[in-house]
Amino acid sequence: MTVTSLSPSNSSAAPPAVHKRTDWLPVIMTAPATLALIGILYPFAIAVYYSFTNYRIVSKTYKVVGFQNYVRMFSNADFWEAMGNTLMFAAAALLFELALGFLIALLLNRSVPGVGLMRALLLLPLMVPPVISGMMWKTMLASSSGPVNYIFGLGNYAWFANPWSARFVVIFIEVWSSTPFVALVLLSGLQSLPKAPFEAAQVDGANAWFILNRLMLPMLKPFILIVLLFRVVDVIKLFDIVFATTSGGPMFTTTTIPILVYKEVFKSYTLGSATAKVLMLWVINYVISFWLASRWRKTAASIR
Amino acid sequence: MATLEIDRISKSFDSVQALKNVSFDCKNGEFLVIVGPSGAGKTTTLNCIAGVEYPEMGTVYLDGQDVTMAPPQDRDVAMVFETYALYPQFSVRDNLIFPLRSPRSRHSESDIQERVQRVSELLSIDMLLERLPRQLSQGQRQRVSLGRALVRDPKIFLFDEPISHLDAKLRNSMRRELKRMRASLSQTTVYVTHDYLEALSLGDRVVVLFQGEVLQFDQTQMVYNRPAAVEVGLLFGDPPMMFFQGKIDDQSHFVCEDESFMIDARDNAVGLAPGQEVILGLRPTDVRLAPPGSGQVQGEIYSVQNQFDRELVTLKAKEQLFDIVAPVSYAVTEGDKAGIIIPVEVCYFFDKTTHRAI
């Protein structure tokens, strides 16, 4: 049986041409951003160096002490309490922000009159700097001069004086100022979903839970992940709101690592050990974000 | 109008080799079809011709010129995409005009209008010119994407599965339209599809791609009549070709591995050596049902599917299942005993390890 020649008649006997192109395009395109950020990496490297020294910013000399700052940090009860608070706040705030943001996105993902206005309103909390929104909420929640207690008839309940209500309020304020961002991203996610599967599901008489759980959430996953990716870093670095409302009290119940470190730098001056503590946050952020980012890549790829 | 020659191009993505030494050519005015299952490298080949991707090795000649690394806008090719790739922010008219106003093309305003008019009439989309792509049906979008290629006079047309997303009925009519267009335009065209019917009805010649390799490059009829490999046989024909593993015995007989049947292959034994392990390919349309006792295979009717114009009968002989396309008049029912006549000239033998035709 004859098989037709696989190569065209006029092809030469010489080996095929090799196109070895060094692809400079990615390098060229990412170079500007890389350069800009290397500038930031440099002071960061200095900071990492400090974490291995006993640097006090009001002393003239300091020396490298190896891992002493880290070792002592791990046996420091204050550090662990602050770390617990940081993670607890982050988890609670993210949970509320996601749930509430998703509800808001669902609510505004329709075309009825007034939705445009609501979407614009949604931006308002974002525009109040967190430190200011912290102060404003502090006045609103003031025990006797605040409108919240007055309107809800709560007498003179001191929100910031009870360890648990103080925690709650800090999270609440954080949720108030950041949920709009979550809602916006999820809303644009909802808007980009294809209509067909939902119409089909409705025709099939699927219940709301099925639509939500099996259709909407899986398709929204990349959006949920990216919003987490941006929020998680900020809630772990939560500072402004705590600083403006409780400055870490009562006792240490709202002291987050950034608050602890801030006080350590500016009151105790021990920059070396403070930097070590805050670098732990960097590590945590790195790990969580790395995980989220790789999940995001995967999900995004599988959907495309 | 131009000629195209692909000379041993290779390309890999990450660790996967998408194309291995792919070569073929396309004569002036020829309609060349690239067929293959999904993932065979069809679109990558087309992209290398269009210039939106570049091969790592090999050369692409367009009109005899080496354009391997030339950017797409310098090649003057028109491509129709599988997803249509209509410009969502443009109206249909602007979609059609877009290639005519490119920095490369010099068309007078009246020429542009005239071309748009002609093409939209040809494709019956002249009523849709002011619509946005998202207001169109699938079929309409497909025609607009075709129109966007047809308004130009490119050197070569590239079609990437242009009708595979349409439903069966639309696909049939589009196939007809394409055939008619092909006759009237006689433009050099490379057409990618996974559907053998499109290949058979449209192509002058066919390139069969499988896992990045050219399995067969031949006249359309030859690909059907002389499949060069198991995979080619599997691709062409409906119902698909049946395959049986077996051996050639000393008498040049093919013996199925479970010895359910044997075929005297002496008249068709070119290249077959005794003891050789081979794969036998049979088309259900080529074998005939026979009364029990006659034919090379004896068995029992396993199932009968009535397809109105024909019957698809499955016969079971030991563990082997045979599909046979029979006329409707042929009345058999499940459980009947029957035989199969296999004309030796329709037996395709393939090497067991290389899957290549013998």
Place this chain on the structure above:
Amino acid sequence: MNKRSFQFLLALMVMASMLLAACAPAATPAPVKTEAPVVTEAPAKTEAPVVTEAPVVTEAPAAPEVTEAPVAPEEPAAPEFNWRQFEGQKITVFLSETPMAVAIRSNLQDFIDKTGIDVEYLVVAENEYWNKLTIDLSSGAGQFNVFMSGPTLNWGYAAADQIQPLDPYMADPTITPADWDESDFYPWALDSNRWDMTPGPVGLGKGSLWAMPVNAVNNLVTYRKDVFEQLGLTVPDTWDEWAETARAIKEKTGGEFEGKPFYSVAQRGALDTTTLSGPFYSGLFSYGGRDFHDDLSPAINDPQSVAFQTLYMDTIKETGSPEWPNMMWFDVQQGFTSGQFAMVFDVGDFVPTFEGEGSAVAGKLGYARPPAGPDGKRYSSAWTWGFSMNSKTTGDQAKASWLFIAWASSADSMVSFAKTGSWPTRVSVWNSPEVTEFANQFGNGEFRAVFDKVLAEDVAWLVAPMTEASAVEQPWVKALQDYFYGKGSMQQLMDQVAEEMTQILKDSGTLQ
């Protein structure tokens, strides 16, 4: 080698080692590990024309060999003081957002007109102010030639050579106007800004002047006269009476006055070192307690210290606002102004606000000296806002900067500052007709009368000077909050804090 060249060599070496010292901490990322520590407190500014004392060891006036422009009185042609001698110089001033800063801004043009020195200034809110200042000084940048400052934080800056002593400037008649009268200052105002670098109480009021005090922040009791009259109470004169009165108010009002929530005492309580500032320290010392012993062992767990803190905290717990653990100074001020409290023991600088247009209690207030302790001791722990100078500022710019300080601390300037409620550090200013008139409007002269006594008799600088002053306050204030929430007895909590304090001092190398 003759004597002259030896001296030169010595000066060179000192300068070199200083350069090393100045550069090492902040600027270089991988600094020379200066384990062989830099000599002593090498005089910070060799280029400064004026002699500096070598601080730690003695107060001996000068090492004459470094002197370029000696101050010696026998210098024959001592040039006359002239405000315009540094015309064309430019200095940068850093201000904290205080009434004093407001007054400085509105009077700044006078200084510029008077001297021809160009002044650029930056104002930042107080909390952020200290942080930015600390960063600026410790980075070695020295952006701000002159900045508002005061005891406590200055000690850290001084120990790190980040600020320079002001005595040489003060003593130089060529740059200090003749009518700028050092003896006019309340002695405690200057003393509280002096430190000889000896950590602990023994270093109080000795050594170089690190800031020129301008605004005296002193404490007194302010109370609601109307409430006291209605309830038939008298003003407490001792801390025990203070606690009793607070309880009596609570009992008699039942926590409500004129239909609004009402508390007896307004004191600071937030998890911030300001909770331990003036008012708290005044009580602690009046009661016979203290922060540190002379040997640097913590005294906060001494019986008298514990007794005071128990009294103080119990009173707050029982009769204060439930918001105490979250009250910053401005919450205290605002709460009292809005009429929620019967008594406040806090700084006199609040008085103009208490009696101002935005106050619900204006005109209803009475004033009293700080409560006395069991043995009659009575303290108002002073704090001052003053001006310090960066040790990077040298030469004519340093002199120009000093002119600014001299101007800001002059009697004339202080009068105008005082009218914003920044009470003066000069006797003559406090007694000037303008300030007297201004102060007399509060409580029909009662405020002035009381504060006059406070200034004359009660004020003392009490906080043990050390670079770790604010560091040791951190566990301390937390322990007070712990007590508020019933996490232990005061003795127990203070014993723990004492240990932490000792550890902090050991970590920093102050204690061996």
Place this chain on the structure above:
Amino acid sequence: MKETKGKLLLVYLGMLLLGIYILAPVTWIVMMSFKSKIDVISVPPKFIFTPTFDNYLALFGLGKVGLLTGTTFLSFFKNSLILALGSVLLSIVLGMPAAYAFARLRFKAKESLAFTFLSFRFVPEITIILPLYVIYQKLNLYNTYTGLILVYQLISLPFIIWMMRSYFEEIPVAIEQAARTDGYSWGRTFFRMVLPLAAPGVAASLVLAFIFCWNNFIFGLMLGGTNTQPVTVGLLSFMGTNEVQWGLMAAATVIAVIPLMVLALSVQRYMVRGLTLGAVK
């Protein structure tokens, strides 16, 4: 989808609740800005009061509240505008090519490089302030717009790169290839096809990045000086040592939000994307 009447009612109820949730604190701030000092601290809080414009007048230097007169608030305002706008523009210039490369090009270490960019967001500001202060001092970047815009890249650049990357990825690659084969160069394709298609997303991320820069406090405080301090630092300066000027602070906040609101409203229809890509998805 047709909404039933009952469902519509529910939707509006939800919107009402959301409106209250968002607006209540904002209303409180606005009310505060019109209150006199005594009304601000009133117990119980006052909801009906005689409004005063003193706070606003004082902000614009036309009046006096307490000790403060004619503050420099307007220059804070200008600084913030320059800084936030400059940062976002620089981020586009630096970030857009990178975002496009991450979305479209295949190259080694792509993912790790992209993640590295993201990781700059993790850097806790407080750790780098001191080294940055020293460096800025040496390079004469302290108290300059350039210096602050550069450091603001920490906030805006990773955000813009990652958001734009995902918007670019949303655009089917075939559309780009179509434009290329239709005779358009890479650059023309980018500006005629890719950018307009990504515009809604790009606009949305720009506005958000602008807001994030606008809201930054610590960099402005530490690295800005007399001429460059942003509005957030200005707002805090109403926390004087002797009293907090709540009325002024509220008025300043209201004023500070207005340009952001104008900006946001003008791109509101882009803020929620999804108008253009319907046909290609």
